[in-house]
Amino acid sequence: MLKGEGPGPLPPLLEQYVALRDQYPDYLLLFQVGDFYECFGEDAERLARALGLTLTHKTSKDFTTPMAGIPIRAADTYLEKLLALGFRVALADQVEPAEAAEGLVRREVTQLLTPGTVVEESLLTPEANYLAALATGEGYGLVFLDVSTGEFKGTVLYSKSALYDELFRHRPREVLLAPELLENEAFLKEFRKRFPVMLSEASFEPVDLEPTLAPLALRRAAGAALAYARATQGGRLAPRPFQRYDPGAFVHLPEATLKALEVFEPLLPGGKTLLSVLDETRTAPGRRLLRAWLRHPLLDRGPLEARLDRVERLVRDTPLREGVRRVLFRVHDLERLANRLLLNRATPKDLLALKRSLEALPELKKMGALEHLPDLLPLAEEIGAALKEEAPSRLSQGGLIREGYDPTLDELRARARAVLDFLARLEEEERRRTGIPTLKVGYNAVFGYYLEVTRPYYDQVPPDYRPVQTLKDRQRYTRPDLKEKERELLLAEAQALRREEEVFQELRAKVAQEAERIRGAAQLLAELDVYAALAEVAVKRGYTRPRFTGRLRIQSGRHPVVETQGSFVPNDLDMTEARVIVLTGPNMAGKSTYLRQTALIALLAQIGSFVPAEEAELPLFDRVYTRIGASDDLAGGRSTFMVEMEEVAQILKGATERSLVLLDEVGRGTSTLDGVALAQAVLEALHARGAYVLFATHYHELTRLDLPRVRNFHVAAEEVGLEGGLVFYHQVLPGPALKSYGVEVARLAGVPEEVVKRARLLLEGLLAGRGEGEKVLLELLSLDLNRLTPLEALQALKRLQEMARGVLV
Numbered sequence: 001m002l003k004g005e006g007p008g009p010l011p012p013l014l015e016q017y018v019a020l021r022d023q024y025p026d027y028l029l030l031f032q033v034g035d036f037y038e039c040f041g042e043d044a045e046r047l048a049r050a051l052g053l054t055l056t057h058k059t060s061k062d063f064t065t066p067m068a069g070i071p072i073r074a075a076d077t078y079l080e081k082l083l084a085l086g087f088r089v090a091l092a093d094q095v096e097p098a099e100a101a102e103g104l105v106r107r108e109v110t111q112l113l114t115p116g117t118v119v120e121e122s123l124l125t126p127e128a129n130y131l132a133a134l135a136t137g138e139g140y141g142l143v144f145l146d147v148s149t150g151e152f153k154g155t156v157l158y159s160k161s162a163l164y165d166e167l168f169r170h171r172p173r174e175v176l177l178a179p180e181l182l183e184n185e186a187f188l189k190e191f192r193k194r195f196p197v198m199l200s201e202a203s204f205e206p207v208d209l210e211p212t213l214a215p216l217a218l219r220r221a222a223g224a225a226l227a228y229a230r231a232t233q234g235g236r237l238a239p240r241p242f243q244r245y246d247p248g249a250f251v252h253l254p255e256a257t258l259k260a261l262e263v264f265e266p267l268l269p270g271g272k273t274l275l276s277v278l279d280e281t282r283t284a285p286g287r288r289l290l291r292a293w294l295r296h297p298l299l300d301r302g303p304l305e306a307r308l309d310r311v312e313r314l315v316r317d318t319p320l321r322e323g324v325r326r327v328l329f330r331v332h333d334l335e336r337l338a339n340r341l342l343l344n345r346a347t348p349k350d351l352l353a354l355k356r357s358l359e360a361l362p363e364l365k366k367m368g369a370l371e372h373l374p375d376l377l378p379l380a381e382e383i384g385a386a387l388k389e390e391a392p393s394r395l396s397q398g399g400l401i402r403e404g405y406d407p408t409l410d411e412l413r414a415r416a417r418a419v420l421d422f423l424a425r426l427e428e429e430e431r432r433r434t435g436i437p438t439l440k441v442g443y444n445a446v447f448g449y450y451l452e453v454t455r456p457y458y459d460q461v462p463p464d465y466r467p468v469q470t471l472k473d474r475q476r477y478t479r480p481d482l483k484e485k486e487r488e489l490l491l492a493e494a495q496a497l498r499r500e501e502e503v504f505q506e507l508r509a510k511v512a513q514e515a516e517r518i519r520g521a522a523q524l525l526a527e528l529d530v531y532a533a534l535a536e537v538a539v540k541r542g543y544t545r546p547r548f549t550g551r552l553r554i555q556s557g558r559h560p561v562v563e564t565q566g567s568f569v570p571n572d573l574d575m576t577e578a579r580v581i582v583l584t585g586p587n588m589a590g591k592s593t594y595l596r597q598t599a600l601i602a603l604l605a606q607i608g609s610f611v612p613a614e615e616a617e618l619p620l621f622d623r624v625y626t627r628i629g630a631s632d633d634l635a636g637g638r639s640t641f642m643v644e645m646e647e648v649a650q651i652l653k654g655a656t657e658r659s660l661v662l663l664d665e666v667g668r669g670t671s672t673l674d675g676v677a678l679a680q681a682v683l684e685a686l687h688a689r690g691a692y693v694l695f696a697t698h699y700h701e702l703t704r705l706d707l708p709r710v711r712n713f714h715v716a717a718e719e720v721g722l723e724g725g726l727v728f729y730h731q732v733l734p735g736p737a738l739k740s741y742g743v744e745v746a747r748l749a750g751v752p753e754e755v756v757k758r759a760r761l762l763l764e765g766l767l768a769g770r771g772e773g774e775k776v777l778l779e780l781l782s783l784d785l786n787r788l789t790p791l792e793a794l795q796a797l798k799r800l801q802e803m804a805r806g807v808l809v
């Protein structure tokens with residue numbers, strides 16, 4: 001019922017509102033009243049709260065209820081906001097003109113908008129807009145559908161962490177959960193925490209997928225996505241053939257890695273991302289494809305070299321690169337255009353955009369940028385022959401079809417024009433006939449065309465004029481033949497308008513037959529766009545082509561994002577012999593940056609991009625793991641240390657000899673002794689595994705690790721002056737750092753002098769005293785006597801003795 005006060009039945013308007021609203025219980029119903037969309041009752045309160053609107057009251061005789069509304073003129077802005085807030089919105093429009101209505105205007109729900117299914121260009125960004133559906137069975141069946149482009153794909157995942165990784169990668173705006181998941185409270189709770197997104201219900205009836213062997217969980221999820229999307233689109237949907245993909249066929253990039261490397265999103269608001277540095281694309285499909293590549297870097301050399309060849313060609317051939325980018329600038333979002341064609345939603349403006357885009361393609365062919373582009377020029381010519389260059393955006397306005405395209409239309413227009421000519425001549429003729437110099441032909445909505453005579457000439461009005469309206473100083477008349485002409489004109493105009501619509505629809509249907517070829521062209525253009533963008537970045541920033549030699553050796557590598565923000569000191573990395581690098585150096589020296597740049601270079605190489613280095617030899621990594629920084633999961637209720645160890649556990653479970661692992665201060669979240677012990681054990685395990693590990697740490701104990709493939713490096717910094725000022729060189733050099741400078745950095749940060757002094761004193765005490773002694777004991781206890789060879793035992797003894805000597809001196 002409607003929240004309100006007052007006895008008796010609802011006023012009729014509100015009754016109509018409630019009836020429609022109750023048909024769409026999961027939606028916020030916006031109800032057109034004239035120039036506004038209104039909500040009443042509790043929904044009015046929700047709307048006002050969500051959008052910060054003032055709440056008013058709808059009051060009639062003995063009834064009052066809260067009311068809030070948005071102007072239809074500015075509806076898009078508000079709708080966008082509502083969708084972003086996770087509302088589903090139903091638009092109930094007036095479907096007949098108010099003047100034509102007998103009593104209450106008829107209203108119907110004309111559009112259902114949900115975050116994951118919008119197709120209105122005004123409510124979309126150029127990014128992919130995914131609706132996801134999730135069902136269980138032999139694993140998690142996860143399906144993504146982008147209603148705006150028709151992209152439709154899915155995969156089966158066998159662990160929750162893989163599931164969340166995949167969700168994080170795609171960032172769907174709405175997720176449909178199968179009933180067994182919606183009813184599983186524990187799952188739901190965790191899901192909400194890990195992946196806060198709008199959840200919706202749908203019927204999970206399985207559909208057939210190619211290949212028909214697809215597991216039930218996948219077929220159910222696909223069925224749910226299709227059914228839900230179809231319902232919001234009024235039954236119209238044009239999905240592309242379902243694509244089943246295997247995340248294992250790509251480099252594994254866990255959520256933590258994408259976050260830590262700031263691939264798509266900055267860690268701090270306003271920060272720059274890898275994507276923002278790379279995104280020199282010129283078209284929306286190109287931008288979406290670049291994102292897709294970054295989501296799924298490749299494992300195999302063949303396709304990577306092919307991509308690199310394409311990029312290299314555009315790097316070397318500057319006129320070609322510039323030409324391509326210039327042409328692409330004129331190409332519209334062909335993917336979404338093709339989709340709108342298939343849905344019968346393309347507007348005249350869409351067809352013109354299509355025409356302009358298609359016209360640009362032969363130029364690309366001529367340049368030699370794309371050989372296999374389908375020839376769609378005839379289609380562009382057809383559109384050009386039919387539509388005027390400045391077609392109105394709405395069909396109902398008419399005037400969009402060119403003269404000479406359709407004989408029937410020309411004939412109707414000629415008829416209308418003849419009447420207009422007659423009316424134009426009429427004024428002249430009647431003035432002559434009646435001798436009234438002020439006689440005028442005019443038009444208004446009530447009387448149609450009329451003849452107007454001013455008072456002084458009333459006696460000259462001829463007998464065939466019939467008065468229709470008297471004003472203060474003038475009189476308006478009509479004439480039987482005038483009425484007739486007017487009817488003729490209106491009829492011809494209405495018929496012409498209808499014919500225009502028919503012609504447009506025929507044209508659209510004809511163009512829609514080529515939608516698949518347009519999609520094909522869109523795909524090729526998107527790729528070209530990405531190659532050109534990567535080439536542009538490579539030239540602009542001085543990247544080089546990586547070589548997949550199986551060795552990890554980077555000369556003068558840089559961080560692709562940090563280097564754009566100021567001067568940057570390039571650094572080398574050579575892990576030909578080494579597998580573990582222990583990196584020490586004061587805070588702020590550049591350890592994290594060095595770690596990240598290594599992974600970013602590898603990632604860039606494995607999407608087929610040039611890399612920020614003078615020279616880069618790389619293996620093909622299968623996974624990139626990171627454990628960087630304190631990613632508190634306060635919302636998830638897990639402590640920093642707990643999160644850290646969970647991530648470490650994942651890494652230890654998954655890392656192979658082809659994996660790249662970045663560890664930044666692992667162990668920091670707990671007591672020093674625990675931390676050192678854990679860090680060492682983790683390093684030893686990864687070392688045994690043969691993974692490529694970069695380990696940044698303040699635990700100088702770790703620089704004494706005695707393993708064959710461990711190397712020590714440090715980031716250079718220097719103390720200047722007696723007061724312990726610190727200069728950072730950001731230079732990575734062999735050997736461990738001599739000390740950690742933590743106290744000096746604290747001083748730089750403005751910690752009061754007396755505290756710094758006290759810390760220095762304490763530090764000296766610690767260095768000289770107990771701390772070291774404890775480490776000797778720890779080392780002693782960590783020896784596994786059952787597994788030591790006599791030689792190793794002797795070496796350990798020697799090391800212990802040296803350490804003990806250090807303590808006592």
Ligand SMILES: Nc1ncnc2c1ncn2[C@@H]1O[C@H](COP(=O)(O)OP(=O)(O)OP(=O)(O)O)[C@@H](O)[C@H]1O
Nearest residue numbers: 562567568569586587588589590591592593594730
């Ligand atoms: N090679 C470099 N050239 C120029 N500036 C750099 C370089 N490396 C790092 N920086 C800058 O130095 C600052 C500190 O870098 P980073 O965070 O990597 O230090 P860190 O050693 O990891 O510090 P902490 O131990 O406190 O985490 C950053 O602002 C970064 O932009």
